[in-house]
Amino acid sequence: MTTVNTVVGPVMGPVMDTAVLALDPLLSGDLDLGIVGIVILKAVVAFTLLLVSVMLMIWFERKLVADMHNRIGPAVAGPFGILQTLADGIKLFFKEDLIPDRADRVVFKLAPYLSLVPAFLVFAIVPIGGDFSSGDGTVTWFGKSTYLQVADPPVGILFFLALSSIAVYGVMLAGWSSGSKYPLLGSVRASAQMISYEAALGLAIAAVFLTSGSLSTHDIVASQVDGSWNVLATGVVPFIVFLVAGTAELNRPPFDLVEAEQELVGGFHTEYSSLRFALFFLAEFMNVITMSAIAVTLFLGGPAGPILTDTLGWVWPVFWFSVKVFAFLFCFVWLRATLPRLRYDQLMDLGWKVLIPVALGWFLLIGAMNVAGDQGWSLVPVVLGGLVVMAGGAALLMGAVAKARAERLAEDSPERDDVPTGGSA
Amino acid sequence: MDAFVFLVSAAIVLTGAVGVLTSRNPVHAALFLVQTLFGVAVLFVLQDATFLAAVQVIVYAGAVVILFLFVIMLLGVDRAEDLGVEPIVGQRPVAAVIGASLMGLLLTLLLVATDGPTGAPGRTAPLGDAGDNTRRLGEALFTGHVFAVELTALLLTVAVVGAVVLARTVKGPLQPLPVVVVATATEPDEPADEGAEEEAEEEAKEEGSA
Numbered sequence: 001m002t003t004v005n006t007v008v009g010p011v012m013g014p015v016m017d018t019a020v021l022a023l024d025p026l027l028s029g030d031l032d033l034g035i036v037g038i039v040i041l042k043a044v045v046a047f048t049l050l051l052v053s054v055m056l057m058i059w060f061e062r063k064l065v066a067d068m069h070n071r072i073g074p075a076v077a078g079p080f081g082i083l084q085t086l087a088d089g090i091k092l093f094f095k096e097d098l099i100p101d102r103a104d105r106v107v108f109k110l111a112p113y114l115s116l117v118p119a120f121l122v123f124a125i126v127p128i129g130g131d132f133s134s135g136d137g138t139v140t141w142f143g144k145s146t147y148l149q150v151a152d153p154p155v156g157i158l159f160f161l162a163l164s165s166i167a168v169y170g171v172m173l174a175g176w177s178s179g180s181k182y183p184l185l186g187s188v189r190a191s192a193q194m195i196s197y198e199a200a201l202g203l204a205i206a207a208v209f210l211t212s213g214s215l216s217t218h219d220i221v222a223s224q225v226d227g228s229w230n231v232l233a234t235g236v237v238p239f240i241v242f243l244v245a246g247t248a249e250l251n252r253p254p255f256d257l258v259e260a261e262q263e264l265v266g267g268f269h270t271e272y273s274s275l276r277f278a279l280f281f282l283a284e285f286m287n288v289i290t291m292s293a294i295a296v297t298l299f300l301g302g303p304a305g306p307i308l309t310d311t312l313g314w315v316w317p318v319f320w321f322s323v324k325v326f327a328f329l330f331c332f333v334w335l336r337a338t339l340p341r342l343r344y345d346q347l348m349d350l351g352w353k354v355l356i357p358v359a360l361g362w363f364l365l366i367g368a369m370n371v372a373g374d375q376g377w378s379l380v381p382v383v384l385g386g387l388v389v390m391a392g393g394a395a396l397l398m399g400a401v402a403k404a405r406a407e408r409l410a411e412d413s414p415e416r417d418d419v420p421t422g423g424s425a
Numbered sequence: 426m427d428a429f430v431f432l433v434s435a436a437i438v439l440t441g442a443v444g445v446l447t448s449r450n451p452v453h454a455a456l457f458l459v460q461t462l463f464g465v466a467v468l469f470v471l472q473d474a475t476f477l478a479a480v481q482v483i484v485y486a487g488a489v490v491i492l493f494l495f496v497i498m499l500l501g502v503d504r505a506e507d508l509g510v511e512p513i514v515g516q517r518p519v520a521a522v523i524g525a526s527l528m529g530l531l532l533t534l535l536l537v538a539t540d541g542p543t544g545a546p547g548r549t550a551p552l553g554d555a556g557d558n559t560r561r562l563g564e565a566l567f568t569g570h571v572f573a574v575e576l577t578a579l580l581l582t583v584a585v586v587g588a589v590v591l592a593r594t595v596k597g598p599l600q601p602l603p604v605v606v607v608a609t610a611t612e613p614d615e616p617a618d619e620g621a622e623e624e625a626e627e628e629a630k631e632e633g634s635a
Contacts, residue, residue, distance in 0.1 A: 155476055158480070165491075166486065169491075192495075
């Protein structure tokens with residue numbers, strides 16, 4: 001931590017200035033038509049980029065899973081089957097648009113958009129480029145300097161958390177409004193899972209706040225220059241918690257109980273067809289990409305990386321950012337091809353009894369280290385004391401869990417007649 | 426610009442509030458509530474209280490209303506209700522009188538004290554620059570009001586423990602205290618009453634059909 005603090009120290013000056021301004025330099029002066037144009041251009045480019053990468057991501061996932069299964073995968077449409085997603089999209093577009101008889105029509109139509117809009121909006125706060133190591137993370141286009149992100153709200157990552165809690169509505173309402181049993185079960189599962197893991201996700205992100213000292217994504221990236229990436233500065237544990245909770249938040253395997261085909265047909269979107277189904281599908285893959293982008297921003301220094309050439313220097317950060325995001329995408333597909341699905345009780349146990357306590361304990365430890373740094377205390381006793389307290393807490397928690405399990409087993413044992421209905425659910 | 430944003434978000438808030446009252450389906454009412462909460466979040470942003478706006482969406486829209494929806498869906502009360510029936514006699518006239526007088530009070534205050542809605546940031550508690558907002562809120566909460574914060578945390582913990590205790594299924598004859606329940610739960614073989622037998626039968630049926 002001491003090294004981190006000394007590294008962050010000198011950087012904090014300019015960072016704090018931008019934090020107080022909390023604005024893209026593009027927007028700090030008077031608005032004119034060119035500035036409005038750049039903002040619109042950024043939004044359109046971000047949207048197109050996301051759509052194209054979704055298309056490629058679906059193809060990549062199918063191709064990679066096929067490789068891992070020793071199959072060929074999509075191979076007909078375009079070179080290497082790269083246009084398969086486009087073909088599927090067009091097919092979905094022309095399919096019949098069904099609304100079940102017992103559906104709640106308004107909510108049924110609303111739900112796909114509640115999934116899609118947050119998935120896109122999250123990408124707006126991700127800085128996908130900009131030279132942070134020698135500059136202040138701005139690029140100059142048409143004589144105006146600006147951040148390479150659509151928006152940099154002062155609450156930054158909280159915006160991401162807010163939108164991911166909105167995304168729950170899309171899933172939940174889709175299942176409910178279908179007026180059918182399987183979607184309802186799937187959506188109740190999905191929303192329970194997303195809410196449970198959102199807590200662990202938020203605590204992992206809070207550790208990043210403590211280390212970086214800001215909520216804004218731009219400032220979080222700026223605090224990670226010189227290679228002091230948050231993945232090490234926060235001590236790896238929040239990163240792992242973030243990845244596991246993020247995978248669960250995305251309903252990706254091995255946490256895809258939401259659409260467990262063997263139990264639930266298709267999960268919350270069973271009754272959807274045509275374009276509305278395509279929107280859910282799009283939102284799902286957009287979320288995979290934005291979650292990877294958020295992970296890169298928070299823990300892996302965002303677009304940080306060596307700038308190898310002087311001409312077109314702004315391309316390199318974008319390139320490094322894409323490489324890092326791609327590594328995450330590969331891992332998501334790898335997980336899907338490798339791991340079997342968890343059981344529902346395992347899922348809830350992992351979330352509530354492991355991830356949340358670990359993330360909370362680590363958050364408190366980092367907080368204690370920050371206080372020690374401010375007060376000039378020696379770090380060693382603080383960290384050791386913190387670890388001892390955490391170990392005590394963990395022992396208490398494990399004892400309580402073991403006791404509860406023993407009691408439950410005693411109650412469930414066949415000698416007793418009054419067996420409780422319902423199990424661990 | 427400020428006034429425009431204020432008027433639009435105020436309209437969103439008010440239509441949402443009216444929707445909560447008038448929709449016959451509880452799920453629709455919950456959704457209108459979300460709309461109102463969103464409008465309030467926009468109003469917070471307008472007042473430079475961006476942190477509050479984010480928290481408003483995360484906590485209220487993301488947790489509280491989701492819990493409402495959970496309860497509505499799991500209890501199966503998501504059917505349209507007849508609003509013509511008055512559950513508590515005399516409730517509506519009283520509510521109308523109280524609501525009208527509150528409305529009159531607020532309108533009077535609005536007309537007497539200010540020059541109409543402007544949407545400008547409040548003058549009583551300037552929060553400084555937008556980026557500074559989170560820091561100042563944190564400082565205020567954890568220095569001046571730390572006792573209240575900790576008390577609230579304790580209250581919430583008590584509420585959680587209370588909910589767990591209430592939700593515990595008590596086996597056998599009703600026990601007055603959870604301590605007693607723990608003590609008897611370790612004793613084996615209590616005489617089973619009819620209800621328990623029925624439960625066991627039902628479970629056996631469920632297992633058979635599944």
